[in-house]
C-alpha cells in the first residue's frame with residue numbers, strides 16, 4: 001500500500017486498516033486521519049507519536065491499560081487481538097511452562113499494583129528472557145520515568161504494526 005493509497009482511504013477504511021496500530025485504541029487512527037495527506041509512512045508515524053505525546057498523563061495511562069497483560073488472562077481465554085497474539089507468540093509467551101507462566105504473572109501483578117497499568121513492552125523485539133529481565137528492572141523505576149518508558153514501547157509496537165500493515169498491503 002503506497003502512501004497515496006493510504007491518503008485516499010475513507011475515514012471508515014482508514015480506521016478499519018489502522019485502528020489497532022495502538023492496541024485497542026482506534027481513537028489514535030481516528031485522530032490522525034485528519035492530518036492527511038502524509039508525505040510518507042514516517043510522517044504518518046510521527047503524527048501518531050505526536051498524538052500519543054499530546055495525551056495527558058491519565059490519557060497515556062489509559063492507552064497502556066488497553067494493552068493485554070503478557071501471557072495473561074486474555075491469552076488463556078483466547079481473547080487477544082490477532083496482532084497481540086502473534087506478537088506474544090513470536091516472543092515465546094504462548095509456550096511457557098506452568099512455572100514460567102506463574103512467575104511472569106506474579107511480576108505482572110506486582111507491576112500493575114505499583115504503576116496502575118500493565119507492563120507493556122514491544123514483544124517482537126524481545127523474548128521471554130528479556131521480557132522478564134526488563135519487567136524486573138522496570139519495576140524499580142519511578143512512576144513518571146516508567147510511564148515515559150512504557151509509552152515508548154507502545155510507539156515501538158505501533159511502528160512495527162504500521163510497517164507490517166503497509167508491507168502486507170503491498171503484497172496484495
Ligand SMILES: NC(=O)NC1=NC(=O)NC1=O
Nearest residue numbers: 084087119120121122123
Ligand atoms: N502488555 C504488552 O506488552 N502487550 C503487548 N506487547 C506487544 O508487543 N503486543 C502486546 O499485546
